[in-house]
Amino acid sequence: MARAVILVAMFCLYAATVIAEDPYVYYTWNVSYGTISPLGTPQQAILINNLFPGPEINCSSNNNIVVNVFNNLDEPLLFTWHGIQLRKNSWQDGTPGTMCPIQPGTNYTYKFQVKDQIGSYFYFPSLGLHRMAGGVGGLRIFSRLLIPVPYPDPEDEYWFLIGDWYTKGHKALKQILDRGESIGMPDGVLINGQTAKLDGKEKPLYTMKPGKTYKLRICNIGNKDSLNFRIQGHPMTLVETEGSHTVQNTYESLDVHVGQCFTVLVTANQEPRDYVVVASTRFTGYFLDGKALIGYEGSDKAASLFIPHAPITWFWSLNQFKTFRWNLTASAARPNPQGSYHYGQINITRTIKFVNSVFRDRGKLRYAINGVSHVDPETPLKLAQYYGVDDKVFKYNIISDNPHDFISKITVAPNVLTATFRDFIEIIFENPTISVQSYNLGGYSFFLVGMEEGRWGPEKRETYNLLDAVSRHTVQVFPNSWSAILLTFDNAGMWNLRSENAENRYLGQQMYISVLSPEKSLRDEYNLPLTQQICGIVKDMPVPGPVYH
Known part of the structure; x- marks a missing residue:
C-alpha cells in the first residue's frame, strides 16, 4: 500500500513537471505624455512609467512575458516587440495589421513567449509616428542557465x-507628412535619451572597474539615420547580433543601421579617466552626433576632447558587414550547435524581389514596395482573415514576385502577400534610390547571405555565404544595391515587413505576409485569444468557433 502511494505521488509529480509552464515575467506600463528637453528644447514625449527611454524588459529564453498597458494618451496606441518571433502568435505582434488599437483611457494585456531566443532587442509604439516621440525601450533575453554562452560572464x-x-512633436511631424511633404533632417542624435555637452560638469552614464570586461547592448532605435558607434580608446568585441552568437571579431567602430542591435564586450584596460561614447550619422549630407561619457571607477579625470572620426564611405560599411559571421561552435537558445541548421543545402522553392520606390501621388509623397504603397484598413488584416471577411477588406497578392525594371505608377492599398507554410524562400531587396534602406520582418529570423552594389541576377547566388551567414531579423540595403536573405516560412500568422525609416513606413513602405497552416493545427498557430480586442467590420459579428484544432 505504501509503495502504491509512493508510485502515485511520483506519477503526479512527473505529470506536474511535464505540463508545467515556463516562468512568467509581469510588467505594468502607464503610458502618458510628459515634457522632456533632450536637445535643450522642451517638447512633449511619450513616457512609460514616466521614463524615457522606457523600462527594460528583462527575461530569459522561453519566459512568458505579460505586459499590462494603460493608455493615458489622447490617441490609440499599440506596442510591437522588435525582433521577437512570437511563435504561432501574430495576434500579439502589436501592429495595426494584427491588432485593434488600445483606445485612450483603456488598457490591454499583452502575453507572449520569447521562445528559443536570446539576445538584445527593443520595443516601440507602432501606430502613426509614435516611435518618433518616445515609448521605446530595451528588451534583453538571457540564455538559460544550462546552455553555455561562448564568453565569460561580464562584470x-x-x-x-x-x-x-x-x-x-509627433503630431506636428505627422501633419507635415499628411500635407505631402518630407520631414527632412533630424535635429540631433541621442544616447539613452540624452546627449552630453562635454562641458566638464556631466557625470558618466556608466562607470567601469579597471581591468574588468563589460557587455554593451547597442540598438539603433531611431527614425531615419544609420549611426556609427564608437568609444574613445576602447575596441569592441562583437559577440551577438539579433539573437545569434557571432565570430568574435574586434572593431574600432560599428555601423548600426536603423532597427539593428549589436552586443559587444569592452574591457576597461586604459588609463583611468572618462571616455567619450559617440553615435554619429552616416551616408547623409549632414553630420549629427550624440555623445555620452563612460568613466572608470575612482577617477574624476575628464575625458580628452579628441574624438575619433567615423568612417566615410558606405563601401566601408558593406565591407564590415562581410566580416560578420555566425559562431558555428556556440549553442543557441536550444542545446544544439547554431551551425547544425545547414540552410545552404536546402532547395529554394520561390524567389521574391522587393523593390522600394518613391512617388508623388496627386502631389503627395508616397513610398512603395513593388509599386504598392500600403495603407492600414480599419479592420486589422488578421481579424478580417480569421472572420472570413478578408475579401471585403483587402485583396491578396496585388504585387508581382518579380517586378518590372521600372515601376511607373503607384497603387495605394493594403499590401498582403501569401506564402506557403514551410516553404524555403529567397527574398531579394533591391534599392534603386540614393539612401540606405533598412527592413524588419516580424515573426522571423533569416539568413542574410548576400549584399552587393548594382542589380541582382541569378548569377549573384554564386557570391552567397551558404555556410555561416548570421541569422538576424533586420537587413540594410545600400544605395543602388541589393541584399539577399533566405528563410523558411515556418511561423504561421500575419507578419509585418516594414521599412525602419519612420517617414517611409508611415507613407507606405511596408506590407504584410500571410502564412497559413493548411492543417489548421494548434501546433502551427493559435486561435483568436479570448481577450483579443475586436474592431472594424467584424466588431458585432459572432466570434467564429476555433479555426485551429
Whole structure:
C-alpha cells in the first residue's frame, strides 16, 4: 500500500513537471505624455512609467512575458516587440495589421513567449509616428542557465539605445507628412535619451572597474539615420547580433543601421579617466552626433576632447558587414550547435524581389514596395482573415514576385502577400534610390547571405555565404544595391515587413505576409485569444468557433 502511494505521488509529480509552464515575467506600463528637453528644447514625449527611454524588459529564453498597458494618451496606441518571433502568435505582434488599437483611457494585456531566443532587442509604439516621440525601450533575453554562452560572464551589462531625434512633436511631424511633404533632417542624435555637452560638469552614464570586461547592448532605435558607434580608446568585441552568437571579431567602430542591435564586450584596460561614447550619422549630407561619457571607477579625470572620426564611405560599411559571421561552435537558445541548421543545402522553392520606390501621388509623397504603397484598413488584416471577411477588406497578392525594371505608377492599398507554410524562400531587396534602406520582418529570423552594389541576377547566388551567414531579423540595403536573405516560412500568422525609416513606413513602405497552416493545427498557430480586442467590420459579428484544432 505504501509503495502504491509512493508510485502515485511520483506519477503526479512527473505529470506536474511535464505540463508545467515556463516562468512568467509581469510588467505594468502607464503610458502618458510628459515634457522632456533632450536637445535643450522642451517638447512633449511619450513616457512609460514616466521614463524615457522606457523600462527594460528583462527575461530569459522561453519566459512568458505579460505586459499590462494603460493608455493615458489622447490617441490609440499599440506596442510591437522588435525582433521577437512570437511563435504561432501574430495576434500579439502589436501592429495595426494584427491588432485593434488600445483606445485612450483603456488598457490591454499583452502575453507572449520569447521562445528559443536570446539576445538584445527593443520595443516601440507602432501606430502613426509614435516611435518618433518616445515609448521605446530595451528588451534583453538571457540564455538559460544550462546552455553555455561562448564568453565569460561580464562584470556588468549596459544599454546604449542610440537614435536620431526631432524636436518637433509627433503630431506636428505627422501633419507635415499628411500635407505631402518630407520631414527632412533630424535635429540631433541621442544616447539613452540624452546627449552630453562635454562641458566638464556631466557625470558618466556608466562607470567601469579597471581591468574588468563589460557587455554593451547597442540598438539603433531611431527614425531615419544609420549611426556609427564608437568609444574613445576602447575596441569592441562583437559577440551577438539579433539573437545569434557571432565570430568574435574586434572593431574600432560599428555601423548600426536603423532597427539593428549589436552586443559587444569592452574591457576597461586604459588609463583611468572618462571616455567619450559617440553615435554619429552616416551616408547623409549632414553630420549629427550624440555623445555620452563612460568613466572608470575612482577617477574624476575628464575625458580628452579628441574624438575619433567615423568612417566615410558606405563601401566601408558593406565591407564590415562581410566580416560578420555566425559562431558555428556556440549553442543557441536550444542545446544544439547554431551551425547544425545547414540552410545552404536546402532547395529554394520561390524567389521574391522587393523593390522600394518613391512617388508623388496627386502631389503627395508616397513610398512603395513593388509599386504598392500600403495603407492600414480599419479592420486589422488578421481579424478580417480569421472572420472570413478578408475579401471585403483587402485583396491578396496585388504585387508581382518579380517586378518590372521600372515601376511607373503607384497603387495605394493594403499590401498582403501569401506564402506557403514551410516553404524555403529567397527574398531579394533591391534599392534603386540614393539612401540606405533598412527592413524588419516580424515573426522571423533569416539568413542574410548576400549584399552587393548594382542589380541582382541569378548569377549573384554564386557570391552567397551558404555556410555561416548570421541569422538576424533586420537587413540594410545600400544605395543602388541589393541584399539577399533566405528563410523558411515556418511561423504561421500575419507578419509585418516594414521599412525602419519612420517617414517611409508611415507613407507606405511596408506590407504584410500571410502564412497559413493548411492543417489548421494548434501546433502551427493559435486561435483568436479570448481577450483579443475586436474592431472594424467584424466588431458585432459572432466570434467564429476555433479555426485551429
